[in-house]
Amino acid sequence: xxxxxxxxxxxxxxxxxxxxxxxxxxxxxxxxxxxxxxxxxxxxxxxxxxxxxxxxxxxxxxxxxxxxxxxxxxxxxxxxxxxxxxxxxxxxxxxxxxxxxxxxxxxxxxxxxxxxxxxxxxxxxxxxxxxxxxxxxxxxxxxxxxxxxxxxxxxxxxxxxxxxxxxxxxxxxxxxxxxxxxxxxxxxxxxxxxxxxxxxxxxxxxxxxxxxxxxxxxxxxxxxxxxxxxxxxxxxxxxxxxxxxxxxxxx
Amino acid sequence: xxxxxxxxxxxxxxxxxxxxxxxxxxxxxxxxxxxxxxxxxxxxxxxxxxxxxxxxxxxxxxxxxxxxxxxxxxxxxxxxxxxxxxxxxxxxxxxxxxxxxxxxxxxxxxxxxxxxxxxxxxxxxxxxxxxxxxxxxxxxxxxxxxxxxxxxxxxxxxxxxxxxxxxxxxxxxxxxxxxxxxxxxxxxxxxxxxxxxxxxxxxxxxxxxxxxxxxxxxxxxxxxxxxxxxxxxxxxxxxxxxxxxxxxxxxxxxxxxxxxxxxxxxxxxxxxxxxxxxxxxxxxxxxxxxxxxxxxxxxxxxxxxxxxxxxxxxxxxxxxxxxx
Amino acid sequence: xxxxxxxxxxxxxxxxxxxxxxxxxxxxxxxxxxxxxxxxxxxxxxxxxxxxxxxxxxxxxxxxxxxxxxxxxxxxxxxxxxxxxxxxxxxxxxxxxxxxxxxxxxxxxxxxxxxxxxxxxxxxxxxxxxxxxxxxxxxxxxxxxxxxxxxxxxxxxxxxxxxxxxxxxxxxxxxxxxxxxxxxxxxxxxxxxxxxxxxxxxxxxxxxxxxxxxxxxxxxxxxxxxxxxxxxxxxxxxxxxxxxxxxxxxxxxxxxxxxxxxxxxxxxxxxxxxxxxxxxxxxxxxxxxxxxxxx
Numbered sequence: 061x062x063x064x065x066x067x068x069x070x071x072x073x074x075x076x077x078x079x080x081x082x083x084x085x086x087x088x089x090x091x092x093x094x095x096x097x098x099x100x101x102x103x104x105x106x107x108x109x110x111x112x113x114x115x116x117x118x119x120x121x122x123x124x125x126x127x128x129x130x131x132x133x134x135x136x137x138x139x140x141x142x143x144x145x146x147x148x149x150x151x152x153x154x155x156x157x158x159x160x161x162x163x164x165x166x167x168x169x170x171x172x173x174x175x176x177x178x179x180x181x182x183x184x185x186x187x188x189x190x191x192x193x194x195x196x197x198x199x200x201x202x203x204x205x206x207x208x209x210x211x212x213x214x215x216x217x218x219x220x221x222x223x224x225x226x227x228x229x230x231x232x233x234x235x236x237x238x239x240x241x242x243x244x245x246x247x248x249x250x251x252x253x254x255x256x257x258x259x260x261x262x263x264x265x266x267x268x269x270x271x272x273x274x275x276x277x278x279x280x281x282x283x284x285x286x287x288x289x290x291x292x293x294x295x296x297x298x299x300x301x302x303x304x305x306x307x308x309x310x311x
Numbered sequence: 312x313x314x315x316x317x318x319x320x321x322x323x324x325x326x327x328x329x330x331x332x333x334x335x336x337x338x339x340x341x342x343x344x345x346x347x348x349x350x351x352x353x354x355x356x357x358x359x360x361x362x363x364x365x366x367x368x369x370x371x372x373x374x375x376x377x378x379x380x381x382x383x384x385x386x387x388x389x390x391x392x393x394x395x396x397x398x399x400x401x402x403x404x405x406x407x408x409x410x411x412x413x414x415x416x417x418x419x420x421x422x423x424x425x426x427x428x429x430x431x432x433x434x435x436x437x438x439x440x441x442x443x444x445x446x447x448x449x450x451x452x453x454x455x456x457x458x459x460x461x462x463x464x465x466x467x468x469x470x471x472x473x474x475x476x477x478x479x480x481x482x483x484x485x486x487x488x489x490x491x492x493x494x495x496x497x498x499x500x501x502x503x504x505x506x507x508x509x510x511x512x513x514x515x516x517x518x519x520x521x522x523x524x525x526x527x528x529x530x531x532x533x534x535x536x537x538x539x540x541x542x543x544x545x546x547x548x549x550x551x552x553x554x555x556x557x558x559x560x561x562x563x564x565x566x567x568x569x570x571x572x573x574x575x576x577x578x579x580x581x582x583x584x585x586x587x588x589x590x591x592x593x594x595x596x597x598x599x600x601x602x603x604x605x606x607x608x609x610x611x612x613x614x615x616x617x618x619x620x621x622x623x624x625x626x627x628x629x630x631x632x633x634x635x
Numbered sequence: 636x637x638x639x640x641x642x643x644x645x646x647x648x649x650x651x652x653x654x655x656x657x658x659x660x661x662x663x664x665x666x667x668x669x670x671x672x673x674x675x676x677x678x679x680x681x682x683x684x685x686x687x688x689x690x691x692x693x694x695x696x697x698x699x700x701x702x703x704x705x706x707x708x709x710x711x712x713x714x715x716x717x718x719x720x721x722x723x724x725x726x727x728x729x730x731x732x733x734x735x736x737x738x739x740x741x742x743x744x745x746x747x748x749x750x751x752x753x754x755x756x757x758x759x760x761x762x763x764x765x766x767x768x769x770x771x772x773x774x775x776x777x778x779x780x781x782x783x784x785x786x787x788x789x790x791x792x793x794x795x796x797x798x799x800x801x802x803x804x805x806x807x808x809x810x811x812x813x814x815x816x817x818x819x820x821x822x823x824x825x826x827x828x829x830x831x832x833x834x835x836x837x838x839x840x841x842x843x844x845x846x847x848x849x850x851x852x853x854x855x856x857x858x859x860x861x862x863x864x865x866x867x868x869x870x871x872x873x874x875x876x877x878x879x880x881x882x883x884x885x886x887x888x889x890x891x892x893x894x895x896x897x898x899x900x901x902x903x904x905x906x907x908x909x910x911x912x913x914x915x916x917x918x919x920x921x922x923x924x925x926x927x928x929x930x
Contacts, residue, residue, distance in 0.1 A: 134522075149519040
């Protein structure tokens with residue numbers, strides 16, 4: 061099976077801080093990979109290097125075999141990578157449907173000076189995605205007035221508009237109350253569907269969610285990967301228990 | 312885009328054919344009305360429409376979140392281009408001159424577009440201002456272009472026909488109205504297009520647009536060139552109506568008036584733009600006779616009221632979810 | 636050669652005083668004030684009136700300078716609170732370009748207000764110009780007033796520098812320039828600081844106008860030229876920077892002087908060309924104080 065995403069000997073430093081060291085990983089199509097680690101461990105840096113927002117000091121990142129290391133976010137998006145944000149980056153002044161239409165327009169390689177943004181085909185595509193994420197009832201509402209959980213779902217739905225090969229979710233359940241976390245994750249997973257064509261990486265702090273929804277866990281600490289395995293295995297390793305979940309006190 | 316209930320109206324866009332019919336209707340109605348209007352009124356509306364085109368260019372840019380303070384530059388370039396083509400090269404056809412004014416202004420602005428697309432806020436405003444003042448300075452000093460006095464332009468022809476004294480005013484009126492309606496229509500179509508939507512999104516959150524795969528800089532650069540085209544059209548129409556061109560077309564206070572109209576109108580309704588432009592022309596025309604020392608003050612107060620109470624311009628008074 | 640230098644420095648002197656006010660207001664209130672030139676005009680007109688009254692009251696000629704200073708103070712004292720409290724504070728925190736538009740509206744209003752108060756005919760305030768006699772250098776005669784103006788600029792520059800860097804109030808102002816949020820959270824009364832900064836800014840503009848009045852004809856429209864060249868100075872020097880205002884004023888003054896004497900064709904647009912070039916290659920200006928908003 062060919063890897064969708066590969067990182068080879070990736071290194072990144074910010075001054076004296078090691079954000080990434082010796083990162084080597086292969087991620088395969090259809091996987092649901094959870095990135096865990098405490099704050100500053102290197103998960104977000106890793107995500108940012110994949111999207112092209114940051115450039116590694118050394119090493120390579122490959123998408124479907126293509127070296128995407130030197131590319132910028134826009135180019136990488138067009139190659140099939142999409143991300144959602146911890147704080148939803150949505151257009152408050154527009155309504156939910158219009159947000160989806162923006163995503164549709166941005167993804168469209170053949171932008172037009174006259175083709176209406178609100179044409180039937182684009183709206184149908186947008187509505188289909190909104191339906192998958194249970195957002196249809198909010199379709200005509202101005203996004204600035206909607207609660208955080210809805211905006212997060214919209215953020216993810218927008219990212220999915222481009223039918224990406226690789227979807228990066230940055231803390232999809234953060235900012236949502238404890239009772240809402242699981243239902244939200246259910247909605248997200250339902251929205252993503254089971255098809256193999258989209259591989260998902262999600263950064264997550266809640267270990268219950270991780271064990272329930274991830275097919276694979278990659279744990280970070282001090283810029284290094286300290287565990288990379290099925291959830292039951294990874295979450296039981298000493299290093300993870302010491303440096304991530306806090307179950308073992310570090311000496 | 313929100314009505315009082317806090318929800319928005321979202322429907323499949325008004326089919327283009329309705330908008331076209333509206334545009335055609337307005338154009339014909341105004342043209343017919345022009346036949347019974349006194350000469351000063353047709354002239355006033357001609358100038359309002361020509362100036363409105365320049366402000367339309369500002370609207371194109373404002374939808375992307377930047378305010379240009381130097382549209383006078385393209386206004387002047389369009390005007391001087393038309394006047395020079397007419398006087399020096401003998402090109403007399405009014406329609407052709409209008410088009411040339413727009414195209415030449417767009418061509419001259421084009422090399423600056425990639426540069427300007429990187430700036431926002433005050434710096435964008437100041438850079439466009441600086442460029443328009445450089446143009447002004449050049450125009451003032453170049454004696455071949457008449458220096459500070461400018462020069463007169465000969466009367467244009469239309470489709471090969473000479474324009475007789477009695478009807479030249481009316482014919483220029485119809486030409487200007489037609490070009491304005493056409494540009495208003497094209498602007499509306501562009502605003503409702505996928506590129507137009509990206510512009511609006513960029514205004515609110517550029518980073519997300521990039522992450523979704525859209526190019527903000529490309530949108531801004533294109534908008535700048537389109538605005539230059541509009542400004543050039545306005546300039547050539549204005550010079551043909553006035554019969555005279557001078558460097559003042561590029562002075563910063565001229566640019567300021569175009570911005571005034573754009574702010575007054577808001578960035579949502581194209582019709583509001585031409586209404587606002589007409590308001591300015593009316594105030595400007597009557598001022599010299601009735602209140603020469605207070606008309607600028609009235610404009611200033613009016614602008615403050617609009618900024619404070621109608622931040623989306625007068626267009627927001629009737630625009631709900633779309634529409635012309 | 637010397638003429639070019641002296642001409643340039645004279646021009647730079649009043650320009651520095653005016654631009655200093657503009658840059659201070661921007662640094663503290665984050666407002667790029669298009670109406671700044673109008674305050675210059677108000678200063679010039681007020682000086683014309685005050686000098687007129689001083690002559691009418693048979694004051695000694697030297698006291699006309701005092702009259703001009705008083706004119707500037709009067710303008711600042713009357714106009715600054717009115718505008719800052721009565722108008723500007725409703726728009727604080729709004730988009731910076733929106734604030735420029737508010738000041739544009741102010742400019743329009745003040746243009747006509749000045750016309751209403753003083754009429755449309757030009758005023759000439761020529762008496763003070765002869766106060767310092769003439770100075771002969773080489774075979775050229777220079778007017779002493781020009782040198783006095785340079786001296787005034789130096790005094791003003793040093794006074795403002797001292798105020799900002801050596802007094803407590805000034806240091807608070809610098810804190811607000813860097814971050815009004817942090818300063819406010821540390822207990823600084825931001826509205827007072829804004830008021831003071833704005834008043835000083837207007838005073839400087841009016842001062843520039845008052846002391847330049849003897850050299851120009853004071854008429855409607857002076858503000859229009861002043862503001863645009865002041866913009867050039869603060870852009871070149873860097874918005875919010877005092878050293879920038881000084882260096883920018885000198886550059887603009889000398890460039891204009893050289894153009895006028897050596898290449899009249901270039902005069903007008905040379906300044907704006909420099910401004911455009913600075914914006915293109917180093918938009919923060921020579922002395923960076925704020926980050927240019929560019930992508």
